[in-house]
Amino acid sequence: MQITIQRPTQIGGQMTRISTHSTSIIIDLGHNLPSNDDKDALDNDSTIAELTQGCSAILYTHYHGDHIGLFHRVPDSIPQYIGPVAKQIVCRKYQQLCCLPEKECSAAFKHAFRTASNMKIFQAKQTLHFGDIAITPYFVSHSAYDSYMFLIEAEGKKILHTGDFRGHGYLSKGLEATLKYFVGQVDVLIIEGTMLARPEEKVRTEMELCQEATKQMNVHKYSFIHCSSTDIERLASFKNANNRIIPKRALITDAFQKDILDLFSRTAGKQSSCFDFGQVFTYNEHNQKLKEWMITNGFTMFVRATPKFHSYLDHLLPILPATETLFIYSMWNGYITNGSTQNTEYIRLQEYFANNKILHLHTSGHATAEVLRKVCNLTNPRLAIIPIHREKSTDFKSIGISPSLQEKIITQDYSMEGIDVILAPTSHTRQ
Ligand SMILES: [Zn+2]
Ligand SMILES: [Zn+2]
Incomplete structure (x- = not known):
């Protein structure tokens, strides 16, 4: 052999x-x-x-x-x-x-x-x-x-x-x-x-990450999450953190991410509610009613470093109170620190939140x-x-x-x- x-x-x-x-x-x-x-x-x-x-x-x-x-x-x-x-x-x-x-x-x-x-x-x-x-x-x-x-x-x-x-x-x-x-x-x-x-990297469990996210999302009404769009466990951690907050806040994203979340709900979500994402809303700049509802009740939005999300942020960030807005970066630190692995698009996305609380919350x-x-x-x-x-x-x-x-x-x-x-x-x- x-x-x-x-x-x-x-x-x-x-x-x-x-x-x-x-x-x-x-x-x-x-x-x-x-x-x-x-x-x-x-x-x-x-x-x-x-x-x-x-x-x-x-x-x-x-x-x-x-x-x-x-x-x-x-x-x-x-x-x-x-x-x-x-x-x-x-x-x-x-x-x-x-x-x-x-x-x-x-x-x-x-x-x-x-x-x-x-x-x-x-x-x-x-x-x-x-x-x-x-x-x-x-x-x-x-x-x-x-x-x-x-x-x-x-x-x-x-x-x-x-x-x-x-x-x-x-x-x-x-x-x-x-x-x-x-x-x-x-x-x-x-x-x-x-x-x-x-060896020095902090390795928390997904459950611990969820608890930390809950604390931060509790004191920020509007949360934007940048994590892998196909990492079911990480998406579930933020969904579960979001769902613990009363009154309930909506999960918002684009059509691609919604399709992935719906797929997870139909498959893993049938075996455990941890992975059932429930109703996910697709953001649309022209849907005034949705926007008003998001602003009144708060929301969690899964974002990616693409022009489409830049456009969403151009519309949304100016109308959200800066102190109540949170950006969580939840991927490997190597993508946003100087060096050969740095991703300039990720840096650019983070720069949108220069006036807001930025939190790096990740586990390997x-x-x-x-x-x-x-x-x-x-x-x-x-x-x-x-x-x-x-x-x-x-x-x-x-x-x-x-x-x-x-x-x-x-x-x-x-x-x-x-x-x-x-x-x-x-x-x-x-x-
Ligand atoms: Zn891999
Ligand atoms: Zn690999």
């Missing part, structure tokens, strides 16, 4: 290929994050055709661009699989992008929309078979809904690929039981290590060192631990696992018991 991992020592842009003598599958086919490189050397049809050649299926852990971003370049002959709600989110996102005015992008977005629409879906805990490879998805909590880790069984070996995950979300509760009762001991653990480079979508250690201990890998999705400078040993597990950490090509691990050096994949 061969395990080949592209770009193991960077966050994002990974691809894991697992091949037996007769069959190959690929897990994730992600785009470089902007911080890694301006140009992604894999982002062209011929390289993707070469990398995916002879592959029976591509399975995506979740819909973040650094895991799915190159899906539109995959030849039609290779089936691609994703979670059922994740597929709907990807389709809705590309439907939105198809409507952008820039004509040169629209053909590419239309192609991506068609490819996403043709994706196949898998279900949690239902094993898929490709040749002599069996692969079972298990649900995990992450800043993308409908995310999975994969258990791969082939040639008598068990490999767990964690994808991106965390232990402090509302949906993390099943993690330990899943590992204990469904996964058990594995031969090889392929595990993300995003948080290794950020990734596992802490403590949770990574727990996963290593629960799966007790027999042969190898392969850290991926991490900064090059980090040392996976720092999570504090036992010396016998530390010896199994692999950071260069390695062969054992019929498994060849090939870690494609990051620098070789850059132009």
Whole structure:
């Protein structure tokens, strides 16, 4: 068996290929994050055709661009699989992008929309078979809904690929039981290590974040929230904070975000009221009645860093009392601090609120060192631990696992018991 991992020592842009003598599958086919490189050397049809050649299926852990971003370049002959709600989110996102005015992008977005629409879906805990490879998805909590880790069984070996995950979300509760009762001991653990480079970062639970938001929203009648538009748990934290306030305030947003929230209500919301967003209102500058109602009762608005929301803010902010208006930025700090990861559009959005209270309230979508250690201990890998999705400078040993597990950490090509691990050096994949 061969395990080949592209770009193991960077966050994002990974691809894991697992091949037996007769069959190959690929897990994730992600785009470089902007911080890694301006140009992604894999982002062209011929390289993707070469990398995916002879592959029976591509399975995506979740819909973040650094895991799915190159899906539109995959030849039609290779089936691609994703979670059922994740597929709907990807389709809705590309439907939105198809409507952008820039004509040169629209053909590419239309192609991506068609490819996403043709994706196949898998279900949690239902094993898929490709040749002599069996692969079972298990649900995990992450800043993308409908995310999975994969258990791969082939040639008598068990490999767990964690994808991106965390232990402090509302949906993390099943993690330990899943590992204990469904996964058990594995031969090889392929595990993300995003948080290794950020040991000082404050990691609150989603519940704690919700409580903090409630406090602030209680003393500010008008709240604008900038968070990921598809992170169900974060959106739920702010929705729940909003709904605790009496009299009840409306949730306002645009048609795209409303569609995503309605989708969450129809799916996860049926299993837990935590994810039922109830009635969500679409903002319309010309709807005077809605505007008056918002001003009288207060509201929470989910915003994004786009011209449409700039226009909303141009209309709304001048008529709202500055001291009663709150802006919450709820994403990674790296996007708004100076450096290669800074997003100027995010900064611009925040600048609209120069006269208002600005609050940075976030918690990571990734596992802490403590949770990574727990996963290593629960799966007790027999042969190898392969850290991926991490900064090059980090040392996976720092999570504090036992010396016998530390010896199994692999950071260069390695062969054992019929498994060849090939870690494609990051620098070789850059132009
Ligand atoms: Zn990722
Ligand atoms: Zn992710």
